[in-house]
Amino acid sequence: MAYCSRCDRSFNSRSAYHQHLTDSPNHWECFRCQQDFESRLGLKEHYVQSRRHHYCQYCNIHFDSSSELQDHYNYEHAYCGSCDRVFKNELGLHEHNRQSHANVYCVLCKRLFQTPSNLHSHLNSSTHRPKDTICPFNGCGLGFINKSALILHLESGSCQSGVNRRVVDNWVRANDRSNVITNPARLITAGERANIKLIATEQSWNGQAYECVLCHTQYRALMDLNRHLDSPRHQEKVYRCPLDTCRKHFVSLSGLCQHIESERCGVTKFRAVRDVMDNLLNGVARMTL
Numbered sequence: 644m645a646y647c648s649r650c651d652r653s654f655n656s657r658s659a660y661h662q663h664l665t666d667s668p669n670h671w672e673c674f675r676c677q678q679d680f681e682s683r684l685g686l687k688e689h690y691v692q693s694r695r696h697h698y699c700q701y702c703n704i705h706f707d708s709s710s711e712l713q714d715h716y717n718y719e720h721a722y723c724g725s726c727d728r729v730f731k732n733e734l735g736l737h738e739h740n741r742q743s744h745a746n747v748y749c750v751l752c753k754r755l756f757q758t759p760s761n762l763h764s765h766l767n768s769s770t771h772r773p774k775d776t777i778c779p780f781n782g783c784g785l786g787f788i789n790k791s792a793l794i795l796h797l798e799s800g801s802c803q804s805g806v807n808r809r810v811v812d813n814w815v816r817a818n819d820r821s822n823v824i825t826n827p828a829r830l831i832t833a834g835e836r837a838n839i840k841l842i843a844t845e846q847s848w849n850g851q852a853y854e855c856v857l858c859h860t861q862y863r864a865l866m867d868l869n870r871h872l873d874s875p876r877h878q879e880k881v882y883r884c885p886l887d888t889c890r891k892h893f894v895s896l897s898g899l900c901q902h903i904e905s906e907r908c909g910v911t912k913f914r915a916v917r918d919v920m921d922n923l924l925n926g927v928a929r930m931t932l
Contacts, residue, residue: 780804791900798897823919826883841872886910
């Protein structure tokens with residue numbers, strides 16, 4: 644004989660007792676954990692808090708794993724994965740992100756980023772910045788979001804003016820007489836091969852791929868190897884940050900400009916440095932081929 648103390652009832656068999664637990668409004672049983680709760684709310688709280696259950700309390704659905712529950716939250720609910728919180732709607736999630744994740748959250752795009760630097764790059768991209776830096780050369784007129792993008796355009800050789808990286812480098816070497824952004828010691832060795840164009844031939848084939856003799860990187864196509872050789876990869880890092888406490892070196896002028904625009908070292912805080920950089924970069928527009 645079985646006895647239910649909660650209901651003060653006796654049963655002739657265990658099967659009758661278990662049927663009572665299933666049917667009675669006084670019993671809410673978790674069969675997996677073999678626990679009996681006095682109310683539906685108690686059982687629901689158990690599902691939510693127990694690590695043995697992967698339960699969505701909003702949809703009253705059980706899942707086989709925590710990853711399946713996470714996927715459900717991401718697709719069906721306003722969910723913050725970082726805080727493991729579900730919000731009533733997208734507006735609630737937006738306000739949460741705006742207040743709790745302000746250093747990695749773009750309010751306008753309602754988008755979270757992995758790091759503050761990724762957010763900074765996003766905010767300084769063409770998504771949020773106008774392309775109001777115009778290429779000054781005749782026949783081009785393309786717009787860019789900042790000066791580093793313009794310099795990169797010129798260095799790539801895609802400008803219709805014919806300006807390329809070698810033209811830009813030679814102009815800077817000739818005009819940065821005080822070596823504000825160039826390292827004079829590195830200019831000596833770099834200048835010797837500044838206008839030398841490296842070209843790979845079929846002799847670069849090693850039996851399996853086209854190999855760079857300088858760094859031994861392998862490429863499937865000869866064209867890819869020559870593109871590699873024409874890049875700044877094997878050039879001397881002649882450009883340097885003008886801030887004495889930084890002095891980080893770069894292969895290209897566009898790389899230096901990106902460093903300065905990122906404000907990582909704080910070089911833009913100094914008016915004198917900004918004036919020198921502006922004069923040099925504005926002078927690039929007066930280059931003659």
